[in-house]
Amino acid sequence: MNKLISLICGIIFGIGLVISEMINPEKVLGFLNIFRDWDPSLAFVMIGALVISTPVFHLFKNKDKPLFSSNFSIPTNKEIDKKLIVGSIFFGAGWGLIGLCPGPAITSLALLNISSGIFVASMFVGFYIAIKIK
Amino acid sequence: MNIVNFTPLSALTGGLLIGLSVALFFILNGRMIGISGIASNLLTSNDKKIENFLFLIGLITGPLIYNLFSDKEINISISNSLILLIIAGTMVGFGTRLGNGCTSGHGISGISRFSLRSIIATLTFMIVGIITVFISGIL
Numbered sequence: 001m002n003k004l005i006s007l008i009c010g011i012i013f014g015i016g017l018v019i020s021e022m023i024n025p026e027k028v029l030g031f032l033n034i035f036r037d038w039d040p041s042l043a044f045v046m047i048g049a050l051v052i053s054t055p056v057f058h059l060f061k062n063k064d065k066p067l068f069s070s071n072f073s074i075p076t077n078k079e080i081d082k083k084l085i086v087g088s089i090f091f092g093a094g095w096g097l098i099g100l101c102p103g104p105a106i107t108s109l110a111l112l113n114i115s116s117g118i119f120v121a122s123m124f125v126g127f128y129i130a131i132k133i134k
Numbered sequence: 135m136n137i138v139n140f141t142p143l144s145a146l147t148g149g150l151l152i153g154l155s156v157a158l159f160f161i162l163n164g165r166m167i168g169i170s171g172i173a174s175n176l177l178t179s180n181d182k183k184i185e186n187f188l189f190l191i192g193l194i195t196g197p198l199i200y201n202l203f204s205d206k207e208i209n210i211s212i213s214n215s216l217i218l219l220i221i222a223g224t225m226v227g228f229g230t231r232l233g234n235g236c237t238s239g240h241g242i243s244g245i246s247r248f249s250l251r252s253i254i255a256t257l258t259f260m261i262v263g264i265i266t267v268f269i270s271g272i273l
Contacts, residue, residue: 003188005162010189013155013167013238014196018208020148021141023197026211030139032260032267037138041145046241048149049156053246056157057166061247066164073165075244077234080251085258087233088240092259094225096266098213101237102230103169105223106190108210110197115212119223126227127174134232 001068014107020045023108025099032096087130094126156242166247168239169193170230229259 021027022045030039065071095101100108100119108116156167163185172186197208213219230236233255235244240259244252 002163002185005159006185007188007192007195009155009159009163009167010192011196011199012151012158012192013169013189014193015200016148016151016155016196017193018148018197018200019151020145022148023208024210025213027139029267032263033271034264035135035268036271037136039139039141040137041139041141044142044145045149045152046245048146048151049153049242050246052150052153053156053160053242057160057246060161066160067162069162069164071164072160074247075166075234075249078249078251080254084233084251084255087229087231088255088258089262090225090229091233091236092229092262093266094222094229095237095259096263097218097222097225097270100212100222101169101226102173103193103236103238105226106169106173107193107196108212110194111208111210113210113212115214115219118216118219119212119226122220122223123227124173124177126224126229127170127177127231128227129224130228130231131174131177 005068013103014110016045016049017104017107020048023104023111025104027099028095028101028104029099032099083134152238152242156238156246166239166243168235168243170227170236171234171239174227174231233259 017023027041031042098119105116105120105123109120159165159167172189175186235255240252240255
C-alpha cells in the first residue's frame with residue numbers, strides 16, 4: 001500500500017508542477033529575477049502548498065501513527081550548521097544558473113528534453129559527491 | 135522592478151495540488167516529502183528504495199496524465215549550454231544533499247513544520263538564487 005500511495009503522491013505532485021508551470025525553468029528564473037522583470041508566481045505556488053500542508057501536519061503529527069505505516073518519520077535535526085548553509089548556497093547558485101530544482105528537473109524528464117536529462121544525470125553525480133564527503 | 139508574466143491562479147492551483155501531495159504522503163505513509171532526499175536516497179542503502187523510486191516515477195507520470203486531460207501544451211524553456219547544465223546540475227545535487235533539502239523538503243515540508251533550520255535554508259537558497267540571476271543578467 002505504501003508503494004501505491006507513493007506513486008499516487010508523485011503523480012499529484014508532478015501534475016501540480018505542470019499546472020503551476022514550475023516545471024518551466026524560465027518561470028522559476030522569472031521569480032528569481034526580482035530586481036528587473038519579476039514574476040511572483042512561485043510565491044503563490046508556495047502559499048498554495050503551505051495552506052494545505054501546514055494545518056495537516058500540525059493536526060496529525062501527534063497521532064499514534066500514520067494510516068498505512070507503523071510510525072511517523074519526522075526530521076529531528078535542529079542544528080543550523082555549516083553543512084546546511086554551504087549546501088543551501090551551492091543549491092541556490094545552481095538553481096539560479098538554470099532555473100531547475102530537483103522536483104521540476106525529474107518531472108521534466110517526461111518531456112524527453114535532452115537538457116533535462118543532462119541536468120538530472122549531473123544532479124545525481126552531485127548527490128554522490130555529497131554522500132561520499134559527508 | 136516590473137511585474138511580468140504573473141499567473142497567480144495557475145500558480146495557486148498547482149501549489150494546492152503540491153500541498154495535497156505532501157499532506158497525503160504524511161497522513162498515509164508518515165513521511166514528509168523532500169524530493170532531493172527521495173532521489174538521493176536511491177544511492178544509499180535504506181529500506182524505502184522502492185517507495186522512493188515509485189514516487190519519482192509518479193513525478194514523471196504527472197505530465198503524461200496531464201496531457202491526457204488537457205489540450206494545453208506543456209512548454210518549457212531551458213538552457214542548452216552543456217557546460218552550464220552540468221555545472222548547475224552538479225551544484226544542485228551536491229548542495230541539496232549536503233544541506234539536506236531543496237525547495238520541497240525545506241521550502242514546503244520544513245516550513246510547514248515551522249522548522250527554523252528549513253526557514254534559514256530556504257532564505258539562503260532563495261537569496262543566493264536571486265544574486266545568481268542578477269549577476270547572470272549583467273554578464
